[in-house]
Amino acid sequence: MPTIEYDEEVGLIWADDRWMTLDQAGEYAATLREQLTDLDDAMFEMGRSPHAKSCGPNPDGHHD
Known part of the structure; x- marks a missing residue:
């Protein structure tokens, strides 16, 4: 988890190094919200x- x-x-605010x-x-927060929305949509x-x-092991036992 990044430090803010x-x-x-x-x-000033310290975020994203x-x-x-x-x-x-x-603007940084808005970008993060957009990325989270995109991730949530993709996961859905x-x-x-x-x-x-x-997320489980494949038939040969390894994880992706």
Whole structure:
């Protein structure tokens, strides 16, 4: 889990291994929300697919 901190003295937010202004942090958060939505949509579609791979071992015993 990435570290996110607010430095009250300088008024910046530390996220994604860099210092950000409030506007930059808002844009970063919006990007993360979009990525999470895309991931959630893909997982939903994968769950509906008859070809979805399970997380268990394959017939030969190894995991994907």
